[in-house]
Amino acid sequence: MKPKIPAQRDIRNLLLNVFGFFLLWEWLRPLKTVTDTQETAGFVIFIGACFLLLFLRVPFLLGAFIKVFLIVYMIHSLYFKEDFLDITWLGELVADIIKNIGLMFQANWWGMTPIFRTLLFSILLWLMSYLLHYWFTHQKRILLFFVLTIIYITVIDTFSPYNAQMAIVRTVLIGFFMLGILQFERLKDKELTKHVSIGKKWAVPLAVFILFSTFIGYVSPKASPQWPDPVPFLKGYGQENANGSINGVKKIGYGTNDQNLGGPFIADDTVVFTAKTEKRHYWRVETKDTYTGKGWRLSGQPEKDIFYDENTSLKWYEEKTEVEEFDADIQMDLKYSHIVYPLGLTSVEADPDIHFSANTLSEKISTYRGNDVVKLDRYSLRYEYPKYYINHLKEVTEPGRIEQIDLFRERYMQLPDNLPERVKELAVEITSSHTNRYDKVKAIENYFQLNGFAYDTQNVAIPGTDEDYVDQFLFDTKVGYCDNFSTSMVVLLRAADIPARWVKGYTEGERVEVNTYEITNNNAHSWVEVYFPEFGWVPFEPTKGFSNANLFSYDLTMTGNENSQTPQTTPMEIPEEKEAKETVAAPVSEDTDNSIFEKLGDAFSWKYVLIVFLSLFLIAYVFFKTRKKWMPYLYIWMYKNAKGEEVYFKAYHALLKQLERVGLPRKDGQTLREYSIQVDRFYKGHEMEQLTRSYERALYRKDNAYKEWSMSVELWENLIKRISS
Template identity: 40%
Template sequence: MKKSTSEIIEQLIFYAVIFLILREWLIPIMMLTDTGYLSLFLMFIALCLLLGVFKLRVYFSWPIKIVYITWFTMFVYNDGTLTTMQFLSNELNYNLNVLLAGDWILVSDPFRTSLFFLLIWMLIYLIQHWVTVRLTIYYFLVLTVFFIATLDTFTGYDGTMAIIKVMILGLVMTSVLFIKRLMQATNMQKDWRSYFTYAMPIVVLVMVVGIVAVLLPKAEPQWPDPVPYLKGVAGVGDSNSSVATVGYGNNDENLGGPFAGDNTVVFEVKTPIRQYWRVETKDYYTSKGWIQSENTNATEILPVYNDVPLSIAPGSGEEQTVEVRSLENHPFLLQAYGTTNYQLNSPESEIKFNKSSEKMSVFINGEDVMQEAYALTFKEPKHSFTTLKTMTTSYQNDPRYLQLPDKLPQRVIDLAHEITESHDSVYDKARAIEDYFKRSGFAYETQNVAKPDADEDYVDQFLFETKLGYCDNFSTSMAVLLRAVGIQARWVKGFASGERITSSNGIHTYEVKNNDAHSWVEAYIDGIGWVPFEPTIGFSNPVNIDYDMDLQNDEEEVIPNAEDAETPEVEKPEVQKNTATGSGVAFNFSQYKWVLYAIAIVLLIAIFALWKLRGKWQPKLAIQRNRSKLKDASTFEDSYFVLLKQLERIDLKRRQDETLKQYAKRVDDRLETTKMSELTAVYEEVIYAGVSNNFNTNEVKEIWEYLINRTSS
């Protein structure tokens, strides 16, 4: 039945309040996960609520929402090198492989984002049901307050103002919905004058009480903060450790401990592909952190525009340019993988290159200076998957990258051999260690992070005691595990790619913040050179691999589509499911994809058919579910409301200005019967007159079933 203008305005007001409350859900999620595009997520919420106001059919509303989700995914994650269909096909193939192999933690960021949109979609549908059908917002309000209070207690998010806003909006909404329920129960005709007469005093009272509650002085907390107590019980963290601020630092001798986030933007980068920004490497692990073992001051002054002698050789592809604008006082130069040379603004500028750590800075008149803006050219290295899988040694280069402390616990070495014993190639061993952290109960954490005692090893503590940490814990542990099995490895410092803010003509602008300061690992493979690896949970490997191996000849590893390898956003990891015996079993999606597509199409057709034929099966389902409940006069009211709901489904909703007799007569005229009037007469006797002596259960049940069945014809 078509809504009146007043009903649409009323629902718009309700949904505007819901939008404001949902915004308080979204803000801390975006803040704590460092996720951008808040305005686009809010636009999706607004779109879902608007479609709910106008009650569009699902074959109109669902495609609109799906198109929006698809557009968002393409806008954020596709760099323009692939068409829409290629990008979506690659993502579908890869994520189905991952899900069917049981490696859910490896799903891609676009897939996770789509799932988050679906979660928002379902949440809004549930809220709309509560508001429009149940006429209550109580459960949603309680969930919201609990959610914000939990984040306020256990994270760095301050939810004080959010809880105040949610409580004021929620109480106002609860009061208005209560008035609406009363008006419906008493068959009171709604007009805006009476509506505001009842609602405005409640709204004003809630607002005044809320403002007074904020302004009045508060007593000190009566209970201690539960977080330190819970940490003590769990044995996590160190109450005496100081909390550092995240960012790029020069001293890495004592790693560990919590740190506070910092969203200060330190670089603005314009790049054709998403990548990590390398700054320096370190080679000597002290059991507490990293230092540079030798040749610390072995520097070389390079003329501008000369090729830089980095140990990672450029690729053979097209030369590309990156523009960097430095916003903080960092004198070093960012490096892309495959950097060839730099273009600096000042003619007096030279480049100081540390041969040991490969750190570079701008050198003018004998001093390191910050270069506010510069450009670099690079040729992205691309590694042959076939070659990576065949190389089994890491002896060449430099033995200092195999250094380990004399007192490294034996169980660390044993674990390294246990992880890699079923693999032959250096690459496979490194990938096994890289994936170990994702499968063995480790978690990314920045607050409850322990610092090793004087007699403890930093890696040993992380691997066997806490399993909680951030990039330094994961990268250091992987480097040590690699060295323990004879693979040369070094610790790399720099920045993750940052947040993409704009894109134009294939060039993407990223904001790199202090929060993006990062560390990862490079392993040396004979005949190939240094290859980057990313063990930290939630981050993507920056390596670019040419998957040139025939899929049919590789039984242990499922290789993503070749087009995936060209997508610079993330590396598509190997999909491998480990059994108890350590053997690999992979599901070959390519072989069965058309069967799965056919099953998906059949399921969609079946769902659509069930929805189209709901008028046939819904009445029968309603009878089956409620027949046994109609036992006597005391349960008749509930059964009568079930009937009203079925009549509403066929556009026979009772109008607010109709009495029950008028409504029953209209139903009888529509259904060409007199049974509704008979049943309504019994209802009025039982409910209003309180007469139940003549209530004939069997006869009433028969009429009730007859009318519900008529709604299906």
């Protein structure tokens, strides 16, 4: 049985306890983010005290008393207002503990009080600190806990807002140091040696290697994600969708959670509903007003407004928008507890006992029978179809009165504080040459048609922790589907000080009969609505490959300069496209060379120079530290087959140099014969003395040096290999 060396209060044990404390601390850091625990400092101090008491080898009873005192003091500071010396609060603490013990026997885990949960968690930390101390002090093992810590941190980082970038760096550093120290200790135990300590010859290379490799890993370029984000898939797995089936993969279709956009999806041609209507238009479900940098959410939870037949809750048009009334009949194949409707909805007709609840913020209209949510099979709609005249919309050059209201601006002009500046600069660049709101909106809408953007549902990136969804699409990938295009347009509009909102629902679908459209999950879509004073909310379509379902034309009855314009649905496209072509065909200016050098200068990074320098330094350091191993083979390669009268003298001096490297230097005043006897006594042989006699003969008879070397070269080779092994 392998004997165990008892724990000592030395530098090795101190380092292990310090590292063990930091490793356990990493398990506490995410608690503020992923739980309702707001005070973790007490727990950190407690585990620090546990490791300190174990290192000092405090007697068990005294250590237990100190730990119990710390737990009680922490509970008092968190939950009781009385002075600590006022023992009246102890009665409440004891009563709380007794009550929770009863709940434990009843398996009522959710009924436990925060005081008792804190007590149990403190006891768990007590046990964990002891187990860690036992593992690395007596068992000389830490790999399992180190791997579990890595898994814990990465899972928390993946499925919660906790950013574990630096946590991974700290954990790798701590874990590698502990693994190195414990490997050294296991070697000591194997050799049954107590007198070997962690010295510079062992600790310095370990520290240099760990710090260097960690630094290289941290500063090296990181590849973008190679697979879709698994979180949406895992969160959606096992959930029931609208048609009662169970979600196993991410498919296109209507969903309620838009807080993390991005990633690919697969098509789904399941029919959602069939609509009979005279007009082609999009079908709305809801809007979102707050952009988070990763997706959309609502800015609040307003009270829902009830109506029965006539829509008295939601309005989209103002006095200058001309409308026509139309009807639509909806037959639902997938049943939802909300309706789909066109812009301008005026009334809904369903069963007499059905009423409707409109969320005035999201504009989602839910269906109820009494107090219960109900899913309708069919219903009829009446709506107002708008006519948008371009020359009328171009009259809007200044903000309207409603845009001066703080609540309106907070909802429809909101942008996240950390939105990259280049997004705002791009919005200004696109719109700066236009003087009216319509031209600015069209310039942004057309920007996605003329600047290399592509529609794709598969190769769609997911923004990283520190990336903005819109910034990534506009400047890095330029590949995505409707969510990318519509969200980017809303953000650019708001950055240009134009109120806009994000709308989701369905496109018009596929015409299957005259005035009959079939809408499937593949028609799920998002688009943009922009506010125009005196006109209301006007829809726009930025997604490449899609066209606006609403008609924009010129009012030729107007007098003035606008009459002379030829009616065009997208008047900004032709000049912009011409300008783009002229830019491509323009000759290279004298500044082109300078711009190339500027780009090269931008690409040059001191980070990569530092990486190369440190890599060369590490290689040189490794070669220097291992020179005792490889230098003899270099000497053998240089001298074994060499010819000449001087080769023996050079080879013998190389042997003396190697003896000095391994710790057997020649003393001052010591003759070669005396030194050779010392070397042979250390290595328990006679080779060095025999070689030295041959060397002296060659030294004093220089005309016979090469002959002596030829007879002694094998002896020299064996000796230099032996002292280097």
